[in-house]
Amino acid sequence: MMDLTWYLLGVLTGISALMLRYLAARMQLTLVTWGGLLAGIGALLFCIAWAVGAYLEGVPRAAAMGLLMFVLGGIVILTVTARLIAKQNRDQQGGAS
Amino acid sequence: MAEEKKNSVEVSEDEVMAPASEPGGVDEGRRNLLKLGIAGAGVAAATAGGVVIAKKLEGIPHDETYIPIREDYKPFDGRSLMQAFASSKQLIAKYPERVKAWEREVRKRDSKWDVVGGNAEFRKGKMSDVPGFTQLDYALSHGAWHTQSKFHGPAYGTNVGLFSWAQSDVAKNKWKFKSRLEASDTIKSAAKLYHAARCGIAPHDPRWDYHPLYDPVTEKEYSWEKDFPFKPKSVIVLLSEMDYVAMAAAPTVLADATSGQGYTDMANQAGSMAKFLRGLGYQAVAAGNDLGISTAYAVAAGLGELARAGWVIAPELGPRIRISKVYTDFDFVEYDNPREYGVTSFCENCKRCAVACPAKAITLDDKRTFEPVYEGAEDPDYTWNNNIGVFQWHSDSKKCWQYWCESGSSCAACIAACPYNKPDFWHHRFIDAQNVIAPGWVHSAMREFDILFGYGDINNPQKIKDFYKSGRKL
Numbered sequence: 001m002m003d004l005t006w007y008l009l010g011v012l013t014g015i016s017a018l019m020l021r022y023l024a025a026r027m028q029l030t031l032v033t034w035g036g037l038l039a040g041i042g043a044l045l046f047c048i049a050w051a052v053g054a055y056l057e058g059v060p061r062a063a064a065m066g067l068l069m070f071v072l073g074g075i076v077i078l079t080v081t082a083r084l085i086a087k088q089n090r091d092q093q094g095g096a097s
Numbered sequence: 098m099a100e101e102k103k104n105s106v107e108v109s110e111d112e113v114m115a116p117a118s119e120p121g122g123v124d125e126g127r128r129n130l131l132k133l134g135i136a137g138a139g140v141a142a143a144t145a146g147g148v149v150i151a152k153k154l155e156g157i158p159h160d161e162t163y164i165p166i167r168e169d170y171k172p173f174d175g176r177s178l179m180q181a182f183a184s185s186k187q188l189i190a191k192y193p194e195r196v197k198a199w200e201r202e203v204r205k206r207d208s209k210w211d212v213v214g215g216n217a218e219f220r221k222g223k224m225s226d227v228p229g230f231t232q233l234d235y236a237l238s239h240g241a242w243h244t245q246s247k248f249h250g251p252a253y254g255t256n257v258g259l260f261s262w263a264q265s266d267v268a269k270n271k272w273k274f275k276s277r278l279e280a281s282d283t284i285k286s287a288a289k290l291y292h293a294a295r296c297g298i299a300p301h302d303p304r305w306d307y308h309p310l311y312d313p314v315t316e317k318e319y320s321w322e323k324d325f326p327f328k329p330k331s332v333i334v335l336l337s338e339m340d341y342v343a344m345a346a347a348p349t350v351l352a353d354a355t356s357g358q359g360y361t362d363m364a365n366q367a368g369s370m371a372k373f374l375r376g377l378g379y380q381a382v383a384a385g386n387d388l389g390i391s392t393a394y395a396v397a398a399g400l401g402e403l404a405r406a407g408w409v410i411a412p413e414l415g416p417r418i419r420i421s422k423v424y425t426d427f428d429f430v431e432y433d434n435p436r437e438y439g440v441t442s443f444c445e446n447c448k449r450c451a452v453a454c455p456a457k458a459i460t461l462d463d464k465r466t467f468e469p470v471y472e473g474a475e476d477p478d479y480t481w482n483n484n485i486g487v488f489q490w491h492s493d494s495k496k497c498w499q500y501w502c503e504s505g506s507s508c509a510a511c512i513a514a515c516p517y518n519k520p521d522f523w524h525h526r527f528i529d530a531q532n533v534i535a536p537g538w539v540h541s542a543m544r545e546f547d548i549l550f551g552y553g554d555i556n557n558p559q560k561i562k563d564f565y566k567s568g569r570k571l
Contacts, residue, residue, distance in 0.1 A: 002522075002523070031132055031135060034132075049523070049524070050524050053522045053523055053524045054522075054524065054550075056522070057520050057522045058342075058563060059550070059551050059552065060551075061550060061551030062550040062551050062552065065549060065550045065551070066524075066550070
């Protein structure tokens with residue numbers, strides 16, 4: 001089961017990398033926003049691995065706590081980063097016009 | 098215009114660059130370079146951090162034992178091993194002042210428990226309808242102890258069964274190894290074959306031997322010089338792993354069952370290793386808890402680090418281990434170094450074992466000491482069972498034993514509660530990796546998270562049910 005999780009995480013990592021490439025081609029990303037995107041996606045992927053591992057070892061509470069802490073952390077980071085990207089691009093478009 | 102012309106004169110047509118504000122301009126190029134530089138620095142820092150963590154996880158090697166030892170330290174008297182003493186009628190009769198001091202402290206805790214009847218009480222057990230103490234649980238435990246009891250005898254037996262000192266089967270021809278490394282590799286590969294979880298080799302150190310040796314079963318005293326069959330040069334230390342799910346059911350008879358299986362494994366593994374060495378033409382004697390301090394030899398062989406509760410914490414296995422030893426005169430080996438794994442620093446801040454201990458036998462003091470500081474420790478007739486002169490946390494194992502006798506199990510709540518006691522899953526290894534570099538306050542936080550995430554809780558009847566389902570997919 002854990003092996004399958006690692007495989008799926010590999011696929012998800014690949015998809016995330018493609019999405020980042022797509023985003024980088026269309027939007028101006030700064031170091032901070034790059035860091036935010038990587039940390040946010042990393043937290044979500046980490047959370048999946050943690051939750052499955054904890055569930056498999058028979059500690060569902062650890063899985064639930066992991067979901068709560070890492071997913072929440074990942075979503076907060078990604079939301080803040082998305083707003084930052086949107087603001088930067090808006091400012092840039094405003095500056096260009 | 099003239100100013101513009103003056104500036105443009107120095108730039109040839111080929112060298113005309115895009116305006117700085119456009120992508121690919123000078124500023125953009127610099128920015129990309131800066132980004133690349135920062136990303137490179139980040140990767141380099143992460144790599145360096147990874148190397149530091151990997152080194153720390155392997156343990157920081159020391160030439161000699163790194164635990165401070167007082168100059169007046171004397172090797173431990175085999176007659177002062179708490180369990181040996183408590184199960185020996187002769188020692189109890191010989192040292193009435195110890196019994197008196199012990200029972201004085203017991204009475205302070207409003208208990209009528211007595212030292213003389215304790216051993217028989219423990220052997221009898223406390224079978225009942227309480228989950229974890231039923232006929233099923235005791236039968237499981239007796240099964241686990243069976244091989245050990247049948248072929249060796251009580252845990253502290255000396256020169257008996259598989260731990261016999263007989264050397265009649267030593268081969269006449271001495272097998273020669275090409276190198277020390279080959280010899281060590283061969284010994285450790287044999288340990289793996291005998292199902293040891295870890296194996297380390299330490300030079301023999303008389304400081305860690307019992308002087309004199311004492312067998313509480315036969316009530317015999319032995320001397321290293323007169324009675325032991327040879328002068329040991331090396332001690333091979335073997336670790337056997339106890340079952341995680343059974344240990345999680347502590348403090349019940351299930352924890353006792355996995356301890357019993359650990360003792361059986363100790364006898365099997367050390368017995369086989371000693372036989373192997375004798376087959377190679379070298380003298381060898383297997384030992385469990387007898388002959389010398391197992392924890393000290395395990396630390397000397399680099400297998401783990403001494404923890405708050407007095408046991409050894411081994412990387413990845415935590416405290417869920419049993420230690421056996423093989424004393425041999427074979428010394429053409431590569432010895433292992435004692436290694437520091439960051440356990441002491443973690444134990445200073447954690448204290449979860451001490452809080453979990455139902456007998457309150459484990460000290461809550463922050464720092465280690467050369468002498469015990471627990472209640473009643475000012476009386477030397479009460480601290481006879483402590484290894485005075487070694488800088489460590491000194492537990493009051495007499496309280497521990499009283500709890501064993503009164504509860505009818507060998508408890509192990511300290512092992513079950515320890516944050517290092519985890520099954521082999523990636524996320525625990527991840528936490529281990531960050532623990533070795535984290536400062537003390539993070540260790541305290543990790544203890545809280547461990548509790549919050551549901552690890553190490555004791556007295557949980559669900560864990561008993563979990564154990565009896567744990568073999569379903571076997």
